[in-house]
Amino acid sequence: MLPQDLPSQDRLTVLHVSQPVDGGIARVVADLVRSQVAAGLRVVVAAPPGGTLHVEAAVAGAEVVLWSARGALGTTLSGRRRLTRLVRRTGPHLVHAHGPRAGYAARMALRGRIPTVHQPHCWPFEVVGGWAARVWERYAARWTDRVLCVSEAQRRRGATVGVTGRWVVIPNGVDLRRFSPTDDDARAAAREALPVLRDTVPAGAPLVVCVARLCAQKGQSTLLRAWPEVAAAVPGARLVLVGDGPDRAALRRAAPPGVLFAGAVDSAAPWYRAADLVVVPSRWEGMALVPLEAMACGRPVVLSDVGGARECLPADAADDCLVPPGDPAALARAVIALLADPDRRTALGARLADHVRMAHDVQRMAGAVLNLYRELLAVPPVLTAARAGR
Structure with missing residues (x-):
């Protein structure tokens, strides 16, 4: 699926697959979308209906498509097929999956054919418990170019239960223009x-x-x-x-x-x-x-x-x-x-x-994610801080 010749930055397409669509995960995805659109990327967001993510992503300049993973961690065959068709239609060069369900469904659908970043935000075995969730994460790690953790504690927790992979830790950040001190x-x-x-x-x-x-x-x-x-x-x-x-x-x-x-x-x-x-x-x-x-x-x-x-x-x-x-x-x-x-x-x-x-400035976080994409796609260092809006 990945073209033989890497396109110029202006044509680079990133697909964010997210479930859930509200709360902290949605805010992180929306912040990344804003930064990446400002950096000149074509950004597509696939997520279930509802919540706030669709509106925030669209306002930021992303293409928004409906996708939903039903069943335990999005493991249903129909959910994976829908995602496969969506990938073919949108043509991303990199997929960034957010949350346990989206992460598992995306990796099962892609199976390493496109550079894939999985950002669990919260480990599924902490949400639903049990050995099955741990096995799912261990199994899907084989198709993950990077497992992006938001803290070193989260990385250690995954490693402790046997999740292996190429880790990167990028702490969360917040928009200091929206959240600032008052008297x-x-x-x-x-x-x-x-x-x-x-x-x-x-x-x-x-x-x-x-x-x-x-x-x-x-x-x-x-x-x-x-x-x-x-x-x-x-x-x-x-x-x-x-x-x-x-x-x-x-x-x-x-x-x-x-x-x-x-x-x-x-x-x-x-x-x-x-x-x-x-x-x-x-x-x-x-x-x-x-x-x-x-x-x-x-x-x-x-x-x-x-x-x-x-x-x-x-x-x-x-x-x-x-x-x-x-x-x-x-x-x-x-x-x-x-x-x-x-x-x-x-x-x-x-x-x-x-x-x-x-x-924890959101621009620091977003810049680190852009650099991760550049590393995975072997893009020259043209994702500059100025273009990212810093």
Whole structure:
């Protein structure tokens, strides 16, 4: 399928195959699309209907096509056949698959005939568990030119269960134009602009925000178990869960007083800016985007010490920010310590914002991915920073 003569950069076609189409994975794909279109590539995005990815990719200048992988990890024959036909029609020179289902389906369909990058974002054996998911990843690795991990912890986790391959680690990044620090006046304005807060949260009340899909992976149940202790120690404190998902009803039933549910939102940035503290109590991750986005807005974070969490923080912030996963008592202690000390929160937020600017700029991430493509396709180094929009 790959032409004998490599085309010029202006005709280089990259196909991104993604499932799911919302949340952090969709934001990463959309950021890559924007950078690659700016660099002069022809970009095609194949993904199921729904979510936000189709619209964001189209606005960024990509060609968008519908594709969906049904069944366990997208292993159905019909899904692979649809993808094979799509590849023939779009003619990519490289395929970049995102997520376990898309990654397995793409590699089964292509079987190494086109340079293939698999970015799991989260290992399937962490999502569905069991030996089968591990066997699938080991099996598909034979048709993978690079396994792209977002943290060294994620790479080690894959290697531990026997996934072999040519690894590359490129940490996640965030758009520093969309997520930037604000002062106390801006925090008050952000609260006033959000009806859920304006109508129910007294001015100046300590505010903790958790932005995530409402599902088992994201660990909101641990945060709810911790909240009564926080509320007793910090009078007037409020917690807002931002997002929607399959656990919404169960979490509402379990929620103690002082907890608000904001539902799904178009942008999390106003919620970060309204918060005194952002909590990310996940049970597993590759490298979550939410703490990076919150840190870029100058907000202190408390997060579970799961895959990629340590790597997204400056080394001197681990004691303030990290707690064991699934431990409501430890989570409550960390949240109380920061809510009780405004000066400490301010200093920590400034340190975290500086760290994100230096280590997790989305342009750095996107440039590293472009260089990976260049390496795989033997393209001369013409994917310059200037053309990539940096």
